[in-house]
Amino acid sequence: MAAAAHEPEVIRDKAVMRAWSRCRRAEGKAVALVPTMGFLHDGHLSLVSAAVAAAAGPVAVVVSIYVNPSQFAPTEDLATYPSDFAGDLRKLAATGAVAAVFCPPDLYVRGRAGHPAAGASGGAVSCLEDAGGHAHETWIRVEQLEKGLCGSSRPVFFRGVATVVSKLFNIVEPDIAVFGKKDYQQWRVICRMVRDLDFAIEIVGTEIVREADGLAMSSRNVHLSCEEREKALSISRSLMNARTAVLNGNNHGQQLKDEIVQTLKEAGGQVDYVEFQSLTFSLD
Amino acid sequence: MAAAAHEPEVIRDKAVMRAWSRCRRAEGKAVALVPTMGFLHDGHLSLVSAAVAAAAGPVAVVVSIYVNPSQFAPTEDLATYPSDFAGDLRKLAATGAVAAVFCPPDLYVRGRAGHPAAGASGGAVSCLEDAGGHAHETWIRVEQLEKGLCGSSRPVFFRGVATVVSKLFNIVEPDIAVFGKKDYQQWRVICRMVRDLDFAIEIVGTEIVREADGLAMSSRNVHLSCEEREKALSISRSLMNARTAVLNGNNHGQQLKDEIVQTLKEAGGQVDYVEFQSLTFSLD
Numbered sequence: 142m143a144a145a146a147h148e149p150e151v152i153r154d155k156a157v158m159r160a161w162s163r164c165r166r167a168e169g170k171a172v173a174l175v176p177t178m179g180f181l182h183d184g185h186l187s188l189v190s191a192a193v194a195a196a197a198g199p200v201a202v203v204v205s206i207y208v209n210p211s212q213f214a215p216t217e218d219l220a221t222y223p224s225d226f227a228g229d230l231r232k233l234a235a236t237g238a239v240a241a242v243f244c245p246p247d248l249y250v251r252g253r254a255g256h257p258a259a260g261a262s263g264g265a266v267s268c269l270e271d272a273g274g275h276a277h278e279t280w281i282r283v284e285q286l287e288k289g290l291c292g293s294s295r296p297v298f299f300r301g302v303a304t305v306v307s308k309l310f311n312i313v314e315p316d317i318a319v320f321g322k323k324d325y326q327q328w329r330v331i332c333r334m335v336r337d338l339d340f341a342i343e344i345v346g347t348e349i350v351r352e353a354d355g356l357a358m359s360s361r362n363v364h365l366s367c368e369e370r371e372k373a374l375s376i377s378r379s380l381m382n383a384r385t386a387v388l389n390g391n392n393h394g395q396q397l398k399d400e401i402v403q404t405l406k407e408a409g410g411q412v413d414y415v416e417f418q419s420l421t422f423s424l425d
Numbered sequence: 426m427a428a429a430a431h432e433p434e435v436i437r438d439k440a441v442m443r444a445w446s447r448c449r450r451a452e453g454k455a456v457a458l459v460p461t462m463g464f465l466h467d468g469h470l471s472l473v474s475a476a477v478a479a480a481a482g483p484v485a486v487v488v489s490i491y492v493n494p495s496q497f498a499p500t501e502d503l504a505t506y507p508s509d510f511a512g513d514l515r516k517l518a519a520t521g522a523v524a525a526v527f528c529p530p531d532l533y534v535r536g537r538a539g540h541p542a543a544g545a546s547g548g549a550v551s552c553l554e555d556a557g558g559h560a561h562e563t564w565i566r567v568e569q570l571e572k573g574l575c576g577s578s579r580p581v582f583f584r585g586v587a588t589v590v591s592k593l594f595n596i597v598e599p600d601i602a603v604f605g606k607k608d609y610q611q612w613r614v615i616c617r618m619v620r621d622l623d624f625a626i627e628i629v630g631t632e633i634v635r636e637a638d639g640l641a642m643s644s645r646n647v648h649l650s651c652e653e654r655e656k657a658l659s660i661s662r663s664l665m666n667a668r669t670a671v672l673n674g675n676n677h678g679q680q681l682k683d684e685i686v687q688t689l690k691e692a693g694g695q696v697d698y699v700e701f702q703s704l705t706f707s708l709d
């Protein structure tokens with residue numbers, strides 16, 4: 142039986158991916174890339190819709206699925222990151238809008254096992270180097286925007302994201318790439334990298350997609366127990382409360398932050414940081 | 426009077442450059458990039474020949490001329506780097522092989538004057554940040570190969586080279602790029618970056634071009650007085666002597682290095698380093 146017309150083509154090889162992309166361009170289509178780590182939810186599917194909407198004319202949408210080891214620290218959850226490739230393919234096919242799925246087995250040149258891993262700039266090491274041996278040694282850093290916020294507790298994260306996204310850009314050669322603003326610092330890092338390195342790519346940012354009860358959709362939510370999931374609502378609830386307060390004229394930034402921290406802690410949360418983007422300066 | 430057919434097109438704008446390059450590709454030509462900092466000599470012209478030779482079919486050769494501030498430390502010679510744009514254009518036209526010259530006025534987003542420059546990774550600062558204000562903040566580092574050799578005395582050099590070459594790659598989108606092996610560590614850094622970041626570009630390396638008396642051609646040679654130029658021959662002479670000794674079976678690596686250092690010092694030279702690439706391990 143022939144595959145349905147909207148069944149995405151599955152591509153595993155870098156060179157095949159690039160050739161496929163160049164063919165689409167030669168046909169007069171824009172190529173739009175949606176980079177993901179798989180285990181797709183409606184947030185990801187909104188990225189696909191945004192890719193279609195962003196193109197002025199015919200577009201070929203490529204969704205990449207790759208769990209990037211270099212953005213995980215060895216203490217983080219690379220080993221338990223959820224995956225469901227068959228389910229992902231079904232969801233993407235159902236959109237009718239995805240032309241290809243790029244799912245490379247690996248994207249890095251690996252070194253010899255047992256070869257000592259060199260520390261990244263700043264001494265941090267990711268799961269890539271930690272896997273024993275390193276050969277990949279080129280890293281892209283967005284030196285100001287990677288600092289602070291999530292960068293404080295995740296020292297290799299933005300280096301790994303900027304580097305793998307740059308690799309995906311060079312392999313897929315898209316005209317458009319779509320990222321969710323849920324990962325807001327990441328979105329800013331990508332935009333800055335594209336500007337600074339002159340990538341010929343339009344970066345589209347999409348708004349957070351939430352569950353009916355307010356929880357931001359995330360692949361990692363699958364790890365939450367019922368009780369933890371309930372407690373996690375303290376995040377959206379406290380942020381919404383702060384938003385309402387600001388809209389009602391409350392301009393006590395520090396007080397609002399303190400209230401968020403208190404709500405999170407009462408729910409049993411360990412708080413990495415609470416920060417208002419750009420409002421920090423006008424509210425305090 | 427119409428320009429001769431071999432007169433290169435002069436392009437100053439990034440977007441025009443990229444569009445030009447895509448037109449050549451659409452015509453079925455390969456695009457070959459020869460990045461330079463201008464003040465061209467026969468070494469540069471050999472890069473142009475290598476670009477033509479490397480292409481399997483029709484090729485459009487682009488020579489970029491841009492003195493990149495981010496690879497100079499504030500203590501180095503950015504301000505006095507020689508230039509002769511009219512002369513460069515004449516030489517390139519005379520080859521009959523150059524389709525376009527890309528000479529952007531600037532390649533970096535600049536910050537506000539007086540804004541304090543943030544130190545690069547490792548605390549080093551280049552002429553880009555030193556110019557007062559910084560906005561560009563994305564840097565590519567090839568973390569192993571940039572260490573040692575020239576990297577020891579020029580802490581921002583390879584970071585600046587990798588970053589600007591990556592920008593040129595994203596603007597010109599070449600199929601081929603040509604670099605001289607005179608700057609051997611730079612050549613290795615570029616090759617590694619292209620491999621690690623999946624640039625779809627074939628990197629071609631060319632051998633050193635020397636003056637009749639053995640001096641390696643370099644734009645900076647114009648700064649040498651007659652006396653200094655004579656002394657500079659100690660570099661090629663001592664290297665050639667060591668090469669002859671190795672070919673004759675001398676395997677005393679340290680002794681050979683010491684002899685080179687001695688020759689250089691006798692000529693009044695200050696020695697940054699003397700090293701044998703790869704032979705270091707087998708000879709000592």
